[in-house]
Amino acid sequence: MIDISESVMALLLAFVVLAPLLGSVAALLPAPPGLRGASPEQAVLRHGVTVTGAVLAAVVVLALGFDHGRSGSTQATIDIGWIPALDVRLHLGVDGVSLPLLLLTALLTFLCALHSAREKPRVHGPRGFVALLLLLETGTLATFAALDLLLFFLAFETVLVPMYFLIARWGGAERSAAAWKFLLYTLLGSVVMLLGLLLIGLGAGTFDMVALAADNGRSLTTTTQITAVLAIGIGLAVKAPMWPLHSWLPDAHTAAPTVGSVLLAGVLLKMGTYGLVRVALPIAPDGFRVFAPYLAAFAVVGIVYGSLACLALARTGAGGDLKRLIAYSSVGHIGFVLLGIATMTPTGVNGALFANVAHGLVTGLLFFLVGAVGERAGGTDLDTLAERGGAALYGRAPRLGALLAFAAVASLGLPGLAGFWGEMLALFGAFDPAPGLNRPAYLAFTAVGAFGTLLTAAYLLIVVRRVCMGPTEGRGPRLPDARGYELAAWSPLVALVVLVGLWPRALLGLTDPAVQRLLLGGGR
DSSP: OOOOOOHHHHHHHHHHHHHHHHHHHHHTTTEEEEEEESHHHHHHOOOOOOOHHHHHHHHHHHHHOOOOGGTTTTTEEEEEEEGGGGGGEEEEEEEEEEEEEHHHHHHOOOHHHHHHHHOOOOTTTTHHHHHHHHHHHHHHHHHBBHHHHHHHHHHHHHTTTHHHHHHHHHHOTTTTHHHHHHHHHHHHHHHHHHHHHHHHHHTHHHHHHHHHHHHTTTTTTTTHHHHHHHHHHOOOHHHOOOTTTTTTHHHHHSSSOHHHHIIIIIIIIIHHHIIIIIIIHHHHHHHHHHHHHHHHHHHHHHHHHHHHHHHHHSSSSOBBBBHHHHHHHHHHHHHHHHHHHHHHHHHHHHHHHHHHHHHHHHHHHHHHHHHHHHHHHHHBHHHHHHSSSOOOOOHHHHHHHHHHHHHHHTTTTTTSSHHHHHHHHHHHHSOOOOTSOOOHHHHHHHHHHHHHHHHHHHHHHHHHHHHOOOTTTTSOOOOOOOHHHHHHHHHHHHHHHHHHHHHHHHHHHHHHHHHHHHHHHHOO
């Protein structure tokens, strides 16, 4: 770690949030003659890689300068007056909860830009594509750094528009319907969430999230807390998404381009669960405690439902789409995150945050790989991939097949890989929930969640057997194996899945002090 002053840390955070926004505007302008390269399209794609690379470098420096001994406190703070009449401020900062998600966002966006620079999105040109990608990065990073409720909401909503256009203009079949469904569901959730945020801010007399967390709900009546948590919870449950408010997700993932699917699964879904930990849990704990058992119940139903849906898609003759299957698997994985949060314990919430990051790494890798398989095989229909003339990746593209199998076993929670720790800690938290919660009910939730891990293993192993295994005779020529630029985009995710799985303290050491502080109503 390096010693960086607080003022320099604040400047770094400002750069991290503003650079993609300025880069998004610049992407729409003509490139200077000396930077055009072979073509204007090449110049704007290089611009995307340069800006996202600079943001990633800045986030890494921010992480190196972060004081791990004070990870429960806000660092790199920016606090500027904005709307004095409502005491709304441009308040940004980083702690042990938000820093891993800033790193995840910056990394995945850079890898998506690197991937797109070689794939060259041709429909409607790359200029708008890069501008939307950078705007999406700005909104996501601002969401994870925001420490004012209204700023958090505005940053949250900024993400919806670029993701809508990425799906609607660069997606596959049924992209228009999928994009509208995504937008309508998430906007409806936003309206409900805004009502809850306003109720808290006006009731407590401040929208400052640090002050509200320190107050720990003492300035809010129990009725206000219950009403606010219900509204905020519904809004965030749509965005997580939680069963049964998940139906927009499979359509969006199936229609989205590869980059859209990676960012949707790897980053955007994390914003909903992050909001529960950052806003609902510490600011209105009494209201959250009322709904926690119901959240846990919906979570475990989502775990089992997502796994059963994947099993149905994976069976022979079902006509299941591989991208759709991974989308349903996200419903199950997010169920473990929600279960951990619903325990209201340090163990469970730390597990939820760990599972958030692990899901971003593993599912981001899966969507990269499935996109590559679809490009080579002409589609992602499982029956087509499995039948004669299909994939048989171990024999026809061995590196691609090995990477897909690795991502699958990481997703099923193999010990030693990133997917294991978060789900295990969430189950441990459910086994011994916070005082005041119904322990027999949570024991039942633990049992159902553990059963869900078996179903997860079942459908992922079926996918590996059908797509990667089988004789190569009669299946046509070898497929192009993983290319150099693809390995450059995928290798960091593979390395982090292994590193985080073997050294979970790297992540838990950051999140635990911050979680302890949030649960106990800690201040700055």
